Amino acid sequence: xxxxxxxxxxxxxxxxxxxxxxxxxxxxxxxxxxxxxxxxxxxxxxxxxxxxxxxxxxxxxxxxxxxxxxxxxxxxxxxxxxxxxxxxxxxxxxxxxxxxxxxxxxxxxxxxxxxxxxxxxxxxxxxxxxxxxxxxxxxxxxxxxxxxxxxxxxxxxxxxxxxxxxxxxxxxxxxxxxxxxxxxxxxxxxxxxxxxxxxxxxxxxxxxxxxxxxxxxxxxxxxxxxxxxxxxxxxxxxxxxxxxxxxxxxxxxxxxxxxxxxxxxxxxxxxxxxxxxxxxxxxxxxxxxxxxxxxxxxxxxxxxxxxxxxxx
Amino acid sequence: xxxxxxxxxxxxxxxxxxxxxxxxxxxxxxxxxxxxxxxxxxxxxxxxxxxxxxxxxxxxxxxxxxxxxxxxxxxxxxxxxxxxxxxxxxxxxxxxxxxxxxxxxxxxxxxxxxxxxxxxxxxxxxxxxxxxxxxxxxxxxxxxxxxxxxxxxxxxxxxxxxxxxxxxxxxxxxxxxxxxxxxxxxxxxxxxxxxxxxxxxxxxxxxxxxxxxxxxxxxxxxxxxxxxxxxxxxxxxxxxxxxxxxxxxxxxxxxxxxxxxxxxxxxxxxxxxxxxxxxxxxxxxxxxxx
Numbered sequence: 001x002x003x004x005x006x007x008x009x010x011x012x013x014x015x016x017x018x019x020x021x022x023x024x025x026x027x028x029x030x031x032x033x034x035x036x037x038x039x040x041x042x043x044x045x046x047x048x049x050x051x052x053x054x055x056x057x058x059x060x061x062x063x064x065x066x067x068x069x070x071x072x073x074x075x076x077x078x079x080x081x082x083x084x085x086x087x088x089x090x091x092x093x094x095x096x097x098x099x100x101x102x103x104x105x106x107x108x109x110x111x112x113x114x115x116x117x118x119x120x121x122x123x124x125x126x127x128x129x130x131x132x133x134x135x136x137x138x139x140x141x142x143x144x145x146x147x148x149x150x151x152x153x154x155x156x157x158x159x160x161x162x163x164x165x166x167x168x169x170x171x172x173x174x175x176x177x178x179x180x181x182x183x184x185x186x187x188x189x190x191x192x193x194x195x196x197x198x199x200x201x202x203x204x205x206x207x208x209x210x211x212x213x214x215x216x217x218x219x220x221x222x223x224x225x226x227x228x229x230x231x232x233x234x235x236x237x238x239x240x241x242x243x244x245x246x247x248x249x250x251x252x253x254x255x256x257x258x259x260x261x262x263x264x265x266x267x268x269x270x271x272x273x274x275x276x277x278x279x280x281x282x283x284x285x286x287x288x289x290x291x292x293x294x295x296x297x298x299x300x301x302x303x304x305x306x307x308x309x310x311x312x
Numbered sequence: 313x314x315x316x317x318x319x320x321x322x323x324x325x326x327x328x329x330x331x332x333x334x335x336x337x338x339x340x341x342x343x344x345x346x347x348x349x350x351x352x353x354x355x356x357x358x359x360x361x362x363x364x365x366x367x368x369x370x371x372x373x374x375x376x377x378x379x380x381x382x383x384x385x386x387x388x389x390x391x392x393x394x395x396x397x398x399x400x401x402x403x404x405x406x407x408x409x410x411x412x413x414x415x416x417x418x419x420x421x422x423x424x425x426x427x428x429x430x431x432x433x434x435x436x437x438x439x440x441x442x443x444x445x446x447x448x449x450x451x452x453x454x455x456x457x458x459x460x461x462x463x464x465x466x467x468x469x470x471x472x473x474x475x476x477x478x479x480x481x482x483x484x485x486x487x488x489x490x491x492x493x494x495x496x497x498x499x500x501x502x503x504x505x506x507x508x509x510x511x512x513x514x515x516x517x518x519x520x521x522x523x524x525x526x527x528x529x530x531x532x533x534x535x536x537x538x539x540x541x542x543x544x545x546x547x548x549x550x551x552x553x554x555x556x557x558x559x560x561x562x563x564x565x566x567x568x569x570x571x572x573x574x575x576x577x578x579x580x581x582x583x584x585x586x587x588x589x590x591x592x593x594x595x596x597x598x599x600x601x602x
Contacts, residue, residue, distance in 0.1 A: 057404060104587045110403065111347060115541040116586050118534065119579035130572040239534065247408055254404075279423050286416025293409045294398045 007179045010258035011172045017261075018164035031156035037261075037268045038163035039224045042170050044248040044260035046217020051246070052255035053178055054210035055190030056106060057114050060121025061218050061245045064094040066128055066237025068219030069226035073143040074134055083146045087223045094219030095212050102211040106204065118239070125237040140233030143226045159228045166224070170217060171257050177213070178257075186210055218245070251292055253299025262300050314445030319567040320560070321443070325452040325521065327559020328459035329355070332514035333536025334543065334551035335466070336507035342483035342546050343503035346395060346406050350414040351536055352529030353421075354508045357383045358515025359524030360421060363430040372433075376516045380509050386417065387508025391501050414529060421526035432519040451520045458517045462510055463552055469506075470548075479503055483546075531575070538582050544595025553593065558582075 005012075021034060043065055050056050071090025075081035081089065105116045128135050135141060146153040146162075153162060177183050185206045188196035197203045226232040235241070244267055252263025270288065274281040296303045336351045358379045365375035394409050401409075435454055440447035470476040481489040482499040490496050515524065522528075539558045543550025558578045565577025585593065 051404070105583075108586055108590050111545055112541060112586055112590060112592070114347075114407075115538055116583055119538065119583050122534070122579055123576050126573060126576045239530070243408075243411055246404070247411075250404055250408055280419065282419030283416050283423065284419070286412045286414070286419055289412030290394050290409050290416065293401070293405050293412065294394065297398065297401050297405055 007175055008172070010256070010261075011168060011175050013258055014171050014261055015168045018168060022160070028156050031160040033269060033272060035156055035159040035163045035228060036225075037265045038160070038167045039221050039228065040244075040248065040268055041261040041264035042163070042167050042224070043218045043221035043245055044252070044264045045167070045170050045174050045257055046214040046221075047245050048249045048252075048254065048257065048260045049174055049177065049186070049217070050210045050214040051249050052253070052260075053183060053186040053190060054207055055186075056207055056210065057110070057246070058117040058211075058214070059114050059239075059242050059246065060117035060119070060124070061214065062237045062239070062241035063121035063124030064098065064215040064218040065222035065225075065241060065245075066124055066234075067094045067097065068222030068224075069143075069232045069236045070128055070135060070222075071219070072146075072223045072226050073141050073232045076144045077141065078134060083144055083227070084148065087146075087220070087227075090223050091216050091219040094215045098212045098215035099208065102208045103204070106207045106211060118242070121237070121242050122239060125234055125239070128237055129234040135234075138234060140231055140236075143230050143232055145230070146227045153227070159224075163224055163228070166220070167261070170220075171261070174257055182206065182209060247289060250299060251289075251296075253302040256299060256301045259299050259301035266300075315567065317444045317446035319563045321446055321448045321452055323560035323563030324556060325455050325518075325559070326562065327556035328455050329514050329518045329522075329532070329555075330535050330539045330558050331552045331555025332459055332462065332510050333532050334539035334555045335463070335548060336511045337536055337540040338546055338548050338551040339466075339479075339503045339507045339510075340500075341540075343479055344395070344500045345403070346410065347403070347537070348390075348504075348507065349407060349410040349533050349537070350390060350417060350529075351507065351511055352531070352533030353414050353417040354383045354387065354511030354529075355515035355518075355532050356421060356524060356526065356529040357386060357417070358512030359432070359519035359528070360425050360430065360515075360526065361512075362516050362519065363432055363524065364425055366432065372435075376513075379516055380512045383508040383512035383515075384505045387504040388501060391504040395500075395504075396497065414533065418526055418529065425526060427526060429523045429525045430519070431523050432516075434520045449521065451517075455517045455521070458513065462513060463548075466506070466510070466548070475499075475502060535575075535578065538578060541592055542582050542585055544592030547592075547594045550592060550594035 022031070025031060043061065047058065047061050050058055068090040071093060072083055072086045075086025075089060076083050101120060105113065105120065108116050129138055153159060178186065185196070185201045188199065188201050189203055189206055193203050222236065225236065248263035248267050249260055251266060252261065253259030270285060271281065274284050277284055298306070333351050333355060336354065337348060340346055340348045361379035361382045362375045365378050366372055370378065390413050394413055395406070398406060398409055434449065434451045436450035438449070440449055470480055478489070478494045478499050479502065481494055482496045486496050535558055536555065539554035540551050542557060543554030561578045561581050562574055566574040569577065
């Protein structure tokens with residue numbers, strides 16, 4: 001029982017959150033914000049597999065997010081794909097791209113890996129900006145609605161449940177993965193690549209697995225955001241979005257699935273609250289990022305966990 | 313041929329600015345292992361403060377000096393208020409702090425100044441010089457010479473002064489430097505101040521050509537970071553060569569291949585270089601000790 005709780009505790013907490021939150025929502029605006037939180041959390045949970053467990057940095061994940069988003073826009077509009085099929089194609093395309101570029105890129109370490117993934121993300125965003133005939137260029141393009149069995153997913157409430165359900169599934173899969181031999185291999189690589197390879201862990205292969213999985217998570221999240229908004233622009237895949245994802249993961253806590261959800265919640269809700277400050281929005285956001293990183297260095301969820309253990 | 317020369321000059325001009333940003337990255341990285349993503353904001357401050365001080369009636373040289381002083385103050389505040397308190401944090405955490413600082417500075421700049429683009433008058437007139445059939449702005453020459461002077465001054469500072477040698481010693485081995493009595497915290501602060509000054513001077517020099525606004529720092533930081541990596545992180549010579557290379561790649565890529573993918577050419581080449589030489593062009597091969 002204890003072991004099961006350790007493994008699925010965060011999944012259960014997220015499921016409970018998704019199920020119970022609507023009981024206290026005073027208006028549909030809250031459904032909208034929560035749906036956005038869940039969508040970004042899906043991407044953050046995926047990126048945490050790469051960063052928190054396998055210990056590899058990526059400053060370009062918005063590129064994969066953008067591939068998912070543009071797939072559900074371009075696929076139905078130009079090639080007549082059903083929206084759900086375009087979503088799958090987008091996730092697969094992101095996975096294949098991650099597989100192809102992952103092998104050479106993941107040989108790099110630390111800051112070199114950071115700049116390589118940064119370059120990759122910028123290249124992908126640039127394609128969306130410049131291939132205007134397909135993507136509508138800097139103005140972006142409209143995204144058709146998701147239709148499942150004749151039912152049209154439109155508005156905040158349906159998307160709350162779609163994104164929330166997917167987030168629960170995503171965290172369940174991630175929890176299973178990190179508890180599996182693959183997860184142990186990730187952590188071994190995180191601690192020391194040399195030691196891991198001495199123990200017989202195929203370091204290159206497991207890094208690639210983490211990279212591909214995190215790309216697929218990001219692409220699904222990107223597709224959801226595009227379908228929810230009904231519009232996609234190159235900013236979807238921009239550098240700042242990549243930074244947001246990394247910040248969500250580190251803020252919430254590296255190696256904590258629940259932390260990724262908390263990080264996504266903070267970075268999504270904060271700007272909504274900060275609009276009160278109008279023009280000070282960005283300055284305050286930057287300041288909060290700095291303060292969080294100085295005072296809760298291990299991330300919010302692990303820091304609180306440590307605090308509770310010390311008390312208990 | 314004139315076309316080639318034209319691309320060459322424009323590439324070198326913008327490359328010189330990337331080189332200064334990369335140099336700033338390198339200085340701070342060497343002294344403290346921090347990748348300072350707010351480096352581009354120093355360039356922005358250099359340009360913006362000069363523009364607004366000049367508009368307020370301050371003579372141009374004084375306005376430029378004021379801009380450098382403001383940037384240095386901001387650099388020191390960044391170190392003492394955000395980097396020093398986070399001592400011992402992981403590399404990613406420190407990167408996020410500097411990115412937070414860059415967002416903060418951009419936000420403040422948008423409020424204190426405005427969101428429009430601004431230009432400075434050229435220091436030596438707008439009459440282009442004819443060199444081998446290419447038109448070269450006098451300001452381009454000033455940027456190139458200015459960058460050369462900065463690099464030379466930095467080299468003299470590092471090799472001929474006690475403070476400079478303390479920076480090198482801290483970069484080589486922080487613990488050993490502390491043991492021989494160097495105040496390493498002050499040395500790191502000094503590296504932030506010098507990086508800020510270099511960035512700000514770059515901003516002053518280049519604003520008559522490229523214009524400036526509150527948001528120019530982001531792309532400059534990315535290109536400067538890429539240039540520093542291309543040259544081999546932590547190598548000042550590599551930073552300069554890397555910066556010039558990125559500028560040239562961009563100019564020739566835009567001229568001969570596609571201007572829409574101007575920003576991409578540099579990153580594609582950097583990706584290719586890193587695949588072949590994972591340590592960058594001038595990087596040392598570090599062996600990981602177990």
